[in-house]
Amino acid sequence: MSNDLEIALRSADDATTYLMDDEHEVEFEENGCNEPSHAQVSSCPALTSVFDNSVANPVTVDSLNAKTTEPASRGHSTLSDANFVENYFKFSRLHFIGTWRNRYRKRFPNSHDCSKDKNSSHNGSVSQRSTIIHVDMDCFFVAVVIRNRPDLKDKPVAICHSDSSRGTAEISSANYPARDHGVKAGMFVRDAKALCPELVIFPYNFDAYEEVADQFYDILHKHCNKVQAVSCDEAFLDVSDSAVEDPSFLASAIRKEILDTTGCTASVGIAGNMLMARVATRIAKPDGCCFIPLERVDRYLHDLPVKALPGIGHVLDEKLRTMQIRTCGQLRMISKESLQKDFGIKTGDMLWNFSRGIDSRMVGVIQETKSVGAEVNWGVRFNDLNDAKDFLLKLCKEVSLRLEGCGVQGRNITLKIKKRRSSAGEPVKFMGCGDCENLSRSTTLPMATDDVHVLQRIANKLFGYFQIDAKDIRGMGLQASKLEAADTNRRGHEKCSIRSWLVSSGRKGFTNTDSCKLRDRVNSRTGLDSVSMVQSEGSGEVAVSREATLPGLDELDIGVIESLPPEVFREINDLYSGELINLLSKNKQNNKDFGMTSMVPQNIADVMDEERSAFETLDKIPCDEEDEYVNGKAHLKSASIGEASSSASGLLPTTDSLMPSSLSQVDPFVLQHLPEELRVDILESLRAHRNPHLMSNDVSVKYDVAQTASEDFMMKNELWIGNPPKWVDNFARSSCSLLNIFAELHNSSCPGSQFSSLLQSLVSGLSLLPSDGQDDAFSSLCELIKQYVDVKIETDIEEIYTCLRLLRRLSLRSKLFLRIYDNVLPRFQAAVCEHYGGNLNICLMDE
C-alpha cells in the first residue's frame, strides 16, 4: 500500500496542469493567424484502422459537404450546419458526462429518498465514526471501449475524436500504459502523440458508457442503500451502519462483481469521510483498494501535494505555490484566519480542514436541481446578429426541452456569452473559442417558465444588452435557475385562472408572505383587507379570505380613502350610506378638493377618447362594467376642464415633461396620501436614485410641492420610482393575483367593497412599481401578461379575451395600463393568429 502511495504522489506531481488555456492561447496567438475561411476540402483520411472501423460520423460528412454555401464561412461551425447544436451535443463527451446525472436520476428515482432515511443525525455526532467507500472506474472511457480487446490491455490507448498527429482534438481518457508516457485527459491528441507515437486512439462509444454505468450502479445499489452518485463512473457509499460487514471485504466483493459484469476494473478507497475516501481511491488506482484508517490520515496527507485534494484546482494550486505551499503538511502551517483572509471564509475553511483530513460532508444528501442550462463554446462563428439570434433560439429550445425533461420551470434566466478578447487571434484549437471574456446577464421573471417563446423573448432581451459584435462571439449559453416544480406550477396556474377565481368560493384562512407585506401595510391601515389573495409558498395555491362585515368608519385610513379613484370611493361611500363623505368633510379642510381628484388634464382625456373610440368598434358586447366605465368617463370629462390649466401651469418646478427626472414621475397626490412609512420608503428610494434635486433632506418641502398638484388623479399610476429589484420581485411573486384582480374588476357581480379593495390593492401595488430607463417593472408586468397569454392560449381562448378586455378597460383609466396594453396587444394578436388562424378583432366581435 505504501508503494501505491508513492505512485500516487508521483503522478499527482506530474499532474501539474495541462489545461492552462489562456496562456496557451496567448502564446500561440500570433502563430495561428490562418484564416479558417474556405476550408481545404481535402478530407484527411489519415485515420488508423481502428478508427476507420468505427461507426462513421454522418455529421462530419454532412457538414463538410455543406460548407460550399457560405463564402466567408469557416468550414465547420454554426454557420455551415443547420442542425449544429443538436449534432454537437451528440458528439460532445463533456455533454455526455454533464448530462449523465439527469439520466441517472430518472433511472434510479427511488434512490433519492435515502436522505430521509434513518441516517438523520447519526453522522452528525462526533462520537459515531463512519465508514465511507469511494468507487471509481479505472480509465473509464478507454476501459469500456477495449473491454473485449485483451490484446490492447497493455498497450497505450486513448479515447479521442481524432487520430491525427497534428490534431487539436482532446484526449478524453487514457489508459494507464498511456499515462506512463505522460498522456492525460484534456490533452490535444497531437501532444499525446508526440509523447507517445504508438498511442492507439479509439473513438467514443457513448452508448456503451451508459450501459456500463448502469451495470455499475446496479451493483452499487445492490450492495449498499446509501449511494451518492458523483459521475457515470464514480460514487460514494456510506457503509457506516452496514452491520457486520468488513468494509474491505465489501469493497472486494463490489470490485469483483464490477469486473465480472462489465469487464472493466474499478478502484476503491475506504476511509472515515468522503475526502479521505477519495484520496484513498487515488492511491489505490489502478485496479486497487486502499483503506486509510483514522490514525494514518496524517501520515498519508503530510506529503500529499495540495493539488491532489479535491477542491484544489490549478488556480488555487498556483496561488498556494506562490506562498511556497505545495503539500498538505505545509498548508497546515497556515492559520485558519490567514487562509480565510487570503481565500475567503469558506474556501479558507476548506483548505484548513482538508489539509487535516477533516470533511463533514455526508453521503447521500440529495440536493434538488438548482439550475438547468445549455451552452456551446465550440464551433460558434457568426457573421451577423441574425446568426446569433438564430443560434440563441436553438439554445432556448434546448433549455426548454431540458426543463420539461426535468419537470421543472425557471424563474431566472441567465445568458452567457464568450467574447473573443481583442488581443486574441484565431484560437489554437480548431474551431475553439480561444481566449475569451466571459460575460453574463440574468433576469428574474414574473413567473417560472419552460416556454420556448418566453425564453426566446428573454434571451433576446438579454442578448441585446451586450451590444456585442456578432463576429466576436465564440460561445453562448442559456441557463434557467430559481427552479420550481412544473406540476405545482401548472396547478398553481390553474388556481390562478380567471375562471377558477370566479368560481371559487370564499375560503377562510390564508398564509401571509413577504410578497404581500407592502400591500398589507396599506390594508392594515385601512381595515379594508376584507379580501386578500396570496400565493402561499409551498403549493402556489391561491387562498381567499372574505369578511362580510365592514370595518368601522373610524378604522378607515383617510389618506388611503382619499387616494382611491372616484368611482371606487363612491362605491365605498355607498356602502357606508354616504357617511364616508361626511367623515372626510369633517376631517379634511381641503375636502372640497376631493371631488376634484378625478380630474384629468385635457391631453390625457383626449388620449382616452381616442382610445375609446378605437375600442368601440371592437367591443360590441355590452357588459355591466361598461356602464361603470361610461360613468367614470363622464365624470372624468366633466371635471377635466378646470384641471387642465392647473396641470399646465407648471406648479411643479420639476414637472417639465421633457425631463425624465424621477420627481416628475411621482404623483404628488399619491405621495401625500400614502401612509407615512410608505412615503418614507419612497422618498428614501428616490433619494438613493440619482436625482439631484431630491437630495435635500427636507421632506416637508417635497410634501408641500406635492400638495400643490394633488388633484391630478391620472398621474397616480405614473408614480414610478427608481429600480428596486426587491420590489419587482416581490410584486412579481404576487402577480398571479394581478390577473385575479383583473378578473375581479371585470366581474360585474363583484360586491363593491371587494371591488374597491381589489382596485386599491392594484393601485397601491402599481404605485410602488419601479420604472427606470430599463423599465424593469414595466417589462416585468408585460412579461407576466405575455407569459400568461402563451400559456392560456393553448387551452382557454375565452380567458384570453377576458384578460384583454380587462386590460383595455384599465388602459382607459391609466396611462401605465395604456402602455402595458400597447406593449402586450401584439402578443395577443400573434397568439390568436398562430393558434386559431384568425384575426383578434374579429374574434373579439364574434364573442
Next chain:
DNA sequence: ATCCTCCCCTAC
C-alpha cells in the same frame, strides 16, 4: 446582516 448579480473555480 442578507440578499443579488456577475463573475471565477472545480469536478467529471
Next chain:
DNA sequence: TAAGGTAGGGGAGGAT
C-alpha cells in the same frame, strides 16, 4: 480538422 458541457460552490461588491 472537431464536437472546450454542466452544475454547484463561492467570492467581490453593491443594494437593501
